[in-house]
Amino acid sequence: MYRSLACVSQLFAAALAATNWVNEPDTGLEDYIFSTNYTEGSLPLLKDMRAIPDFDWVARQVMDNQMYSFYRVAAAGETSYRNNLEVWSKVKFRPKVLANHEGLNETLSVSILGYNFSAPFFISPATRANYGDPERAEINFVDAAAEENILYVSALYANKTIEEIGAAKRKHNATMNGPLVTFQQIYTNANLSVTWDAIARAEAANAKAIVWTVDAPGSSTRHRAARYDTTNANSVTSYLSWDLYDQMKERTSLPIILKGITNVEDALEAVERGVPAIWLSNHGGRQVEHSPSPLEVAYEIHRNAPQVFKQVEVLADSGVRYGSDVLKLLALGVKAVGMGRPFMYSNLFGPEGPKKVMKIMKDEILNDAAQLGITDLRNIDLKRLNTRILENEVYLMDN
């Protein structure tokens, strides 16, 4: 009897473990387009893209397996990737009624390191935009960012060179938003001449900050993409140290942002060493298994050293897919929030794709803020969040 009970419970556990994790939440897109004259495997109409996860679904349908795997892949068992997408439900909202949000729209814009943008989100650096649009690749991001006045952070290993991105940017110098502001991401390795060269080229191309990716000291374990021999953009082991940060400071007058901060001690050290901005990120879960999501890192900093959010500008990315995700990070003190995969997938639609992502995000941020009784996006009352679950999990420095 006991043996058969144990057997049943083992079967039950196995069935649970075998439950497939769904990459994209059901937004109704699939049901909808198959009710139209959509041909399986083709690109749907852009007008039918209503939610950011719609772009994930489309990418999975239309991209070649090797290319899709390179965008979608995450480290090892991909738990960090999944946690990045799911963690948001650990923080519930506490909407406030009758809050009079008359001036809310005027607070959507944000200043990052002294440059003004129309909304508190941006395009995170990601390589191989040509998998989305073989010809225009990153140029679509330049155009969309200029038109919507959104920050674009270009990747060192982008398909278009730093100079090509610089040239595309110059075409937008006379737009009504003023010249497009971009930041340049870099990796470093033992051959520092490559780093000094990249920084000099970024300066010449009029990038306004260097984003130094510090969370990739080695290649990461990426099974999904390894099947196609396309794993890391940066396959050489990175050379990373505070000494190199000091050397870099001597070489450039541009502000250097550290991308890939995942704990409060590193955030505090960055403040102490005079870093102007830090970027909370686990690289979209692509570097190491069980690295924390930006929501968890922001909460850890908030609980242990809340002054950090006033001492440096704090950016964040990894797993952001909804306006409400952005609001949670802003409430904790983050200034602006990046997205990687959504923009890469949207590039399948050409320049209109990233623009659509930007429009969806702007609408969701404003509408959700109004729903929650938020009247000023630059000063969100933490009472709008219920953080009890994170409180039970947070790392406390003095324990």
Ligand SMILES: Cc1cc2nc3c(=O)[nH]c(=O)nc-3n(C[C@H](O)[C@H](O)[C@H](O)COP(=O)(O)O)c2cc1C
């Ligand atoms: C296809 C791809 C390539 C990436 N390449 C880089 C890179 O070259 N440098 C870098 O700092 N981060 C890179 N990232 C990480 C992104 O900058 C960003 O941190 C991450 O995508 C955010 O998570 P999300 O995709 O869930 O929005 C890449 C991400 C993706 C998806």
